[in-house]
Amino acid sequence: MKLYLSHSIRGSAGSNASHDIQAANCAEAIKIADEIRLELPKLELYVPAENETFVQIAYECKYISEKEILDVDCKIIDTCSGVIIYVPKGDALQGGRLVEYRYATAIYKPVFLFSTVAQVIEQLRTAHWCGDLL
Numbered sequence: 001m002k003l004y005l006s007h008s009i010r011g012s013a014g015s016n017a018s019h020d021i022q023a024a025n026c027a028e029a030i031k032i033a034d035e036i037r038l039e040l041p042k043l044e045l046y047v048p049a050e051n052e053t054f055v056q057i058a059y060e061c062k063y064i065s066e067k068e069i070l071d072v073d074c075k076i077i078d079t080c081s082g083v084i085i086y087v088p089k090g091d092a093l094q095g096g097r098l099v100e101y102r103y104a105t106a107i108y109k110p111v112f113l114f115s116t117v118a119q120v121i122e123q124l125r126t127a128h129w130c131g132d133l134l
Contacts (some may be wrong), residue, residue: 002080029048
């Protein structure tokens with residue numbers, strides 16, 4: 001089973017996010033993905049942060065726009081069984097995560113929002129369609 005891990009890259013700073021903010025957000029997402037993979041080794045995760053170097057360079061060189069990046073992310077969601085969205089405490093579902101949430105729900109993909117790894121692990125373990133992850 002493959003799930004898309006939606007996470008913040010620029011966060012609430014939006015287009016004003018520094019490279020340091022983006023790097024920190026991506027590092028946090030990768031850490032979360034690693035923890036999920038340890039708990040659910042049969043799960044395949046697509047994590048945008050793991051491909052961010054390419055995307056960032058293409059964006060800065062104006063080869064690709066923010067909308068085009070999100071369009072590609074939505075095409076990747078098409079190939080996944082569902083979407084898990086990391087929304088840490090004190091944060092809000094916004095930006096690219098909101099676009100991905102709206103897209104996934106529009107095409108009837110299962111979506112889980114979570115703020116801790118333990119929370120998403122529990123959600124996945126109790127979801128009837130995730131039985132092969134146990």
